[in-house]
Amino acid sequence: MDLKLSGKTALITGASSGVGRSIALELAQEGANIVIGHFKDAQNAQTVVSEIEQIGSQAIAIDADISDAENCRKLFHAGEQKFGGIDILINNAGLWPSNWIQDIPLDEWNKTVEVNLTAVFLLSQLFIKNKLASKKTGKILNITSQAAFHGSTTGHAHYAASKAGVVSFTVSAAREVGPHGINVNAIALGIVETNMTKAALAANPDYYLKRIPIGRVAQPEDIAKIAAFMVSDAASYITGATIDATGGMLMR
Incomplete structure (x- = not known):
């Protein structure tokens, strides 16, 4: 299927590795230009830039701490200046710290919410205003x-809370800007094999596999294909939706 993404520009946060990297490469295969948002991961980010250029698309990598509003503006405007505008925003970057509720320091709670939820608001606001x-x-x-729907069972209550906020924000934003031709959707991930989850999967593989009806942990490429469809014109009649890409962990 031709997703008609050629010539469009996508800004993807957390795109130097994992799911973000795979989404960037998938969109580049469809002809999109990519703005790679990363934080202190310049070497990996430049590798992704090179991979995208080898595909035949264009890319830039911007180091930005998206927990900071000024850095969000820097990231967004850098993409605009390079490519003349941003057509697609993918809020992918996230933190997954581990602590039981009684042990979560306030600064860890705040940082998790800032990266996982507040940055989604800040970048979406910039995109919508534009x-x-x-x-x-x-x-x-x-x-x-x-976890936005199930909560956490493994010491990630702050992560789950921030991701639940993303779901609600997605619906609210979709209602507000739908009449203006802006689609806002989400993908709910289950367990994906990335650097962020590698240690947990290695420590207790059976626990995680038993929770997945399909019987395997997702690879980033699995998610990238779904993401490419969701930001294409083929999905133009979908807005305010959270698509479950969990291998059956989440069934609604």
Whole structure:
């Protein structure tokens, strides 16, 4: 299927590795230009830039701490300046700290919410303001988690809470900007094999596999294909939805 993404520009946070990297490469295969948001991961980010250029698309990597509003503006405006505009925003970056509720320090709670939820708001706000001012359409895709619905059983209550906020924000944003031709959706991930989850999977593989009806842990490429569809014109009649990409962990 031709997703008609050629010539469009996508800003993807957390795109130097894991799910974000795979989404960046998938969209590049469809002809999109990519703005790679990362934080202190320049070597991996530049590797992704090179991979995208080998595909035949263009990319830039911007180091930005998206827990900071000014850094969000820097990231967004750098993409605009390079490519003339941002057509697609994918809020993918996230923190997954581990602590039981009684042990979570306030600064860890705050940082998790800032990266996983507040940055989604800040970048979406920049994107929406730009689209409303230019009277152009666009796509926002937020990466959330099955934990938003199930909660956490393994010491990640702050992660689960922030991801639940992403789901609610997605619905609210979709209602507000749908009449202006801006689609806002989310993908709820289950267990994906990335650097972020590698240690937990290695320590207790049976616990995680037993929770997945399909019987395998997702690879980042599995998610990337779904993401590419969700930001394409083929999904233009979908908004305010959270698509469950969990191998059956989440069934609604």
